[in-house]
Amino acid sequence: MTVAELTAAKASLETRYAAVAAELAALAVTKAGGKPDAVDGVKHQAYKDGLLKELASLREEIAAIDEVISANGDDGGVWEVVSEYE
Numbered sequence: 001m002t003v004a005e006l007t008a009a010k011a012s013l014e015t016r017y018a019a020v021a022a023e024l025a026a027l028a029v030t031k032a033g034g035k036p037d038a039v040d041g042v043k044h045q046a047y048k049d050g051l052l053k054e055l056a057s058l059r060e061e062i063a064a065i066d067e068v069i070s071a072n073g074d075d076g077g078v079w080e081v082v083s084e085y086e
Contacts, residue, residue, distance in 0.1 A: 003069055003072050006065050006068055006069050007069065009065060010062060010065045010066070010069070013058055013061055013062050013065070014062060016058060017055065017058040017059070017062065020051055020054050020055050020058065021055065023051060024048070024051050024052070024055070027048060
């Protein structure tokens with residue numbers, strides 16, 4: 001992948017991260033994830049846990065992409081040093 005593609009992928013991950021974080025922030029006792037697990041089998045806490053796990057996974061992916069981008073230089077270019085001796 002090019003640095004531009006990595007940057008676009010990172011932006012996409014950050015957008016999803018913001019959406020999941022907003023969903024977690026919106027949880028309330030009247031919505032899925034904000035209630036205790038129901039006797040009828042609805043797994044509200046599993047829904048919340050799934051969102052938390054997705055946030056952690058997205059954080060790791062964003063950090064990994066940041067490492068690759070920074071390893072390729074601040075300007076987005078890939079540098080190769082060639083030394084020739086005659």
